[in-house]
Amino acid sequence: xxxxxxxxxxxxxxxxxxxxxxxxxxxxxxxxxxxxxxxxxxxxxxxxxxxxxxxxxxxxxxxxxxxxxxxxxxxxxxxxxxxxxxxxxxxxxxxxxxxxxxxxxxxxxxxxxxxxxxxxxxxxxxxxxxxxxxxxxxxxxxxxxxxxxxxxxxxxxxxxxxxxxxxxxxxxxxxxxxxxxxxxxxxxxxxxxxxxxxxxxxxxxxxxxxxxxxxxxxxxxxxxxxxxxxxxxxxxxxxxxxxxxxxxxxxxxxxxxxxxxxxxxxxxxxxxxxxxxxxxxxxxxxxxxxxxxxxxxxxxx
Amino acid sequence: xxxxxxxxxxxxxxxxxxxxxxxxxxxxxxxxxxxxxxxxxxxxxxxxxxxxxxxxxxxxxxxxxxxxxxxxxxxxxxxxxxxxxxxxxxxxxxxxxxxxxxxxxxxxxxxxxxxxxxxxxxxxxxxxxxxxxxxxxxxxxxxxxxxxxxxxxxxxxxxxxxxxxxxxxx
Ligand SMILES: Cc1cc2nc3c(=O)[nH]c(=O)nc-3n(C[C@H](O)[C@H](O)[C@H](O)COP(=O)(O)OP(=O)(O)OC[C@H]3O[C@@H](n4cnc5c(N)ncnc54)[C@H](O)[C@@H]3O)c2cc1C
Ligand code: FES
Ligand code: FES
Numbered sequence: 001x002x003x004x005x006x007x008x009x010x011x012x013x014x015x016x017x018x019x020x021x022x023x024x025x026x027x028x029x030x031x032x033x034x035x036x037x038x039x040x041x042x043x044x045x046x047x048x049x050x051x052x053x054x055x056x057x058x059x060x061x062x063x064x065x066x067x068x069x070x071x072x073x074x075x076x077x078x079x080x081x082x083x084x085x086x087x088x089x090x091x092x093x094x095x096x097x098x099x100x101x102x103x104x105x106x107x108x109x110x111x112x113x114x115x116x117x118x119x120x121x122x123x124x125x126x127x128x129x130x131x132x133x134x135x136x137x138x139x140x141x142x143x144x145x146x147x148x149x150x151x152x153x154x155x156x157x158x159x160x161x162x163x164x165x166x167x168x169x170x171x172x173x174x175x176x177x178x179x180x181x182x183x184x185x186x187x188x189x190x191x192x193x194x195x196x197x198x199x200x201x202x203x204x205x206x207x208x209x210x211x212x213x214x215x216x217x218x219x220x221x222x223x224x225x226x227x228x229x230x231x232x233x234x235x236x237x238x239x240x241x242x243x244x245x246x247x248x249x250x251x252x253x254x255x256x257x258x259x260x261x262x263x264x265x266x267x268x269x270x271x272x273x274x275x276x277x278x279x280x281x282x283x284x285x286x287x288x289x290x291x292x293x294x295x296x297x298x299x300x301x
Numbered sequence: 302x303x304x305x306x307x308x309x310x311x312x313x314x315x316x317x318x319x320x321x322x323x324x325x326x327x328x329x330x331x332x333x334x335x336x337x338x339x340x341x342x343x344x345x346x347x348x349x350x351x352x353x354x355x356x357x358x359x360x361x362x363x364x365x366x367x368x369x370x371x372x373x374x375x376x377x378x379x380x381x382x383x384x385x386x387x388x389x390x391x392x393x394x395x396x397x398x399x400x401x402x403x404x405x406x407x408x409x410x411x412x413x414x415x416x417x418x419x420x421x422x423x424x425x426x427x428x429x430x431x432x433x434x435x436x437x438x439x440x441x442x443x444x445x446x447x448x449x450x451x452x453x454x455x456x457x458x459x460x461x462x463x464x465x466x467x468x469x470x471x
Contacts, residue, residue, distance in 0.1 A: 001345060005303045008323030008369060038365040039346035041324075051323070055370060079359070103438025105416060106347065108359040109366070190437045 003041035010053045014139065017054055017166055022141045024050040025163035031055070032075060032114035035106050060113075060168060063087065070172040074113025078125075079104065081112055091172060093181040093201060097128035100183065103191040113167040116152075119159050122193040122218040126153065128183060130223045131199040131215035134172040138165040146171070153222035176203035176211055178287030182278040185217055186270055188261060194218050195262050196271035198250070200278040204286050207237045214246070214279075219254045219271050226250035229275060238283045247276035310371045312337065313381030323369050328352040330368035331378060339379040339411045343440070350439030353412040354378050360416045379411035382418070394418055394456040403452030405443035413439050417453055421460050429454075 009024075011017040021028070028050030031037055040046040054060060060075035063084050070091055072081060081087055082098040101107060101115070101124050115125040116136060129136075130149040138145050138161055145165070152159050161167065175181065185197025197217030203210045212233035214226040228249035236242055251272045258264035309318045310330065317335040331340045331354065343349035345364045352364040355377040382392040391399065394414055404410040416439050420427065427435075432453050433446070441449065 002326065002329075003324045005322070005324060007303055008306075008367075010369075034365050034367075034370075035347060035362075038367075042326075042345045042364070053370065103350075104435065105350065105353055105360045105362055105438050109361050190434050 001042050001044060003038065004044055004047050006041075006048055007050045008053065009050060010056050012056050014057060014059060014166065014168060017052055017057060018139060018141050018164075020050070020052050021164045021166055024052065025165075028052055028163075030117070030166060032117075033077065033110040035102070035110040036114065036118045036120070054166070065090070066171075068174045070174075072112050072170045072172070074111065074116075074167040074169055076112045078102075078107035078110045078112060078115065082107060090174065091132070093132060093175070093183060093199060094125070094128050094172070096181065096183040097124040097199060100124050100185050100187070100191075100194065100197070106191075112170060116170060117159065117161065117167050119153050119157050119222070120193070121153075121156060121220060121222055121224075123223075124183065124185070124194070124197070124199075124217065127197070127215040127217045127223040128199045129170060129172065130225060131201055131213040132172050132175065133213070134170055136167055137169040137171060138167050140165045144168075149223075150225065155221040175201050179203045179211075180282035180284065180286035182281035182285065184274045184278040184281065186274060196256070196267050196274050198271065198275040198278040200275070200282040202233070202238070202279070202282045202286060204238055204283075207239075209233045209236060209238050209242075212246075214250055214275060216250065216254065216271060216275070218267065219251070219256050221257075224254070226275065228252055229279075233279070238279075238286075240280070243276050243279040243283070246279055247272045250275040306369050308369055308372050310335075310368065310376060311374070312376045313378060313384060319368075321368050323367060325368045326364055327354070327366040327368050327371050327376070328363040330371070331363060331376070334368070337378050337380050341408055341411055343408070348440070349409070350412040350416060351409055353415040353439065355415055355418070358419075360419065377415075379414055382414060392418075393459055394421060394452070397452040397456035397459070398449070401448050401452040401455055403444065403449045409439060409441040409443075413441070413449060417449075420453060421456060427457070 009020050029048040031051045031053040060073045062073045064071050088095045115123050134149050135146045180202045183199050185194040187194045194217050199215035201213040212230045214229040216224040216226050229246040232246040232249045251268050256264050256267040305320045309316050312335055319334045328342050331337050341351040343351035347362045347365045353360050354363045356374050432450050
């Protein structure tokens with residue numbers, strides 16, 4: 001179908017965009033890559049009166065390291081993040097997450113900030129950012145806020161951003177020294193939205209896990225941190241049994257929504273397997289892995 | 302309300318101008334304003350890939366962009382693939398689709414060609430799996446994909462074994 005009628009604005013600066021959002025925020029929408037919003041318009045599931053197209057705002061795009069942290073402009077295309085050597089070398093969890101996001105044609109337009117703002121619980125980047133303890137920087141005429149990923153997602157397609165706010169950047173701390181990482185997911189077809197998945201960051205001293213972050217994909221109405229699994233891991237020895245036990249803990253509290261592609265029960269089982277594999281894979285990638293995890297590789301995606 | 306805008310859009314090196322509503326999709330501009338009907342429209346929500354064109358060299362869904370957003374950009378459609386070739390001659394990827402039966406009804410083909418053309422310039426060796434992932438963003442109801450994979454391999458073989466490359470010809 002065709003999109004409904006709207007007023008189109010294409011500001012050239014963040015300042016202009018914030019002016020427009022201050023006036024039209026309530027009945028308007030920011031247009032970034034359009035890869036989620038335009039389908040909603042074409043289906044007439046969204047009827048904004050104003051579209052504020054931020055694609056001409058150069059200052060919103062770019063990837064840079066800033067005092068050990070990574071700063072990603074909200075308008076940075078997913079394909080640009082995917083190809084960044086800086087990110088692959090230092091934030092490889094993000095690169096691995098992107099390998100599961102849609103298709104090249106979508107990533108060429110789709111933006112990093114758009115994926116976060118859209119807040120689909122089956123989207124990979126929000127889960128990777130949540131597991132990475134990232135902050136989202138949002139701006140309005142009223143000022144700038146830094147919202148941590150744990151406080152950002154409210155429910156399906158809903159965040160704590162106000163209608164007059166524009167996301168300007170994502171700020172990601174460096175993973176712990178020598179950390180192991182893994183993003184795993186299962187989808188019916190490569191590039192489709194996942195039925196379930198996990199993002200894991202681990203650090204260890206010897207065999208003992210010193211920190212663990214476990215993010216769950218498509219497990220709840222928001223991206224989720226599996227606190228139970230993290231508790232089970234930290235302070236314990238990394239082992240096959242430990243990975244299995246932590247994966248069990250990860251799905252204890254979840255009740256994923258079932259649909260024609262998989263019942264709630266099926267998804268729960270699937271997510272448990274994805275978590276276990278992600279922990280194994282991440283442990284196998286720890287600096288100086290003497291744990292033998294890399295031999296069985298964790299397998300699967 | 303929704304004021305019309307004057308756009309001048311470069312498609313395959315030619316400029317097409319029109320007064321358009323901001324909600325006009327790029328796919329519809331290409332088909333109805335520029336009259337280039339090689340770009341097909343299937344789902345209009347980004348899933349099927351039939352409408353794939355290249356904008357500034359990158360394959361994108363033309364059904365998920367507005368025509369006003371293509372102002373000042375270089376759009377390339379399937380019609381542009383034979384630019385500079387002699388009458389009846391095909392782009393090496395098109396030729397390979399023809400020889401390997403990479404198409405049956407042909408509805409999906411322009412989208413596949415636009416998506417896969419960048420692989421012709423990819424210097425790496427690609428496994429079948431990588432080729433399949435590259436075409437996962439395009440749906441085909443006829444071929445079962447196997448012959449599309451074969452077409453890509455044939456075209457890449459020819460181009461890499463030093464036959465004329467599309468880049469050199471331009
Ligand atoms: C066929 C298909 C398959 C896909 N598969 C996947 C997948 O497997 N995994 C996945 O993660 N995604 C997938 N996507 C979605 C894709 O990644 C989108 O690009 C992304 O979710 C949204 O980014 P965007 O830049 O396109 O945002 P838009 O569509 O432009 O916007 C999305 C929402 O975010 C808001 N927004 C955007 N930018 C800002 C900003 N800077 N500040 C405030 N609000 C903003 C908009 O107002 C809108 O509400 C798929 C899309 C398609 C069409
Ligand atoms: S018509 Fe654009 S992707 Fe199907
Ligand atoms: S050839 Fe018929 S849809 Fe692909």
